[in-house]
Amino acid sequence: MSLRCKESSASLRLKNLTPADDPYAPRPMWYFFYGTLKDPSRLAAIAELEKLPNLIYAKVHHVELRYWGPYPVLVYGKTGAVVEGVAWFAPSVEVINRLRAYETNAYYDEFVEMEFKDGEKVMGRAFKWAGDEEDLAESPKSYVEDWADSD
Secondary structure, three states: OOOOOOOOHHHHHHHOOOOOOOOOOOOOEEEEEOOHHHOHHHHHHHHOOOOOOOOEEEEEEOEEEEEEOOEEEEEEOOOOOEEEEEEEEEOOHHHHHHHHHHHHHHEEEEEEEEEEOOOOEEEEEEEEEOOOHHHOEOOHHHHHHHHHHOO
């Protein structure tokens, strides 16, 4: 007797996506930064840019910051929660792949709606925490205190 699995229509559709159709494929778009990549010098180095990027103030609603050691991470937040940071238009797939490599698999980039200082809203991506939220602290200080208490 042979067993055969039928692929779902959803998985068949995903297999037939071209990079242009795949919403998760990297493509030039706005990115929101809230941690180490808010620093234009660091962003330029990681993205291998020839000059400093033009970063603009932005905020994202319904997210919060937690801390993985000293590093801020973005997680889903309560209604009304806001994280302020900067936005930058990532110009190429190569640059986005460098950013993804820098962030490692501890983060994933997800669509978010950013709001600029003038009230304009755009869709883009932000790197969010991919791990277990129980591994995070409320602040960098509380992470150090929790670690010290575990001895």
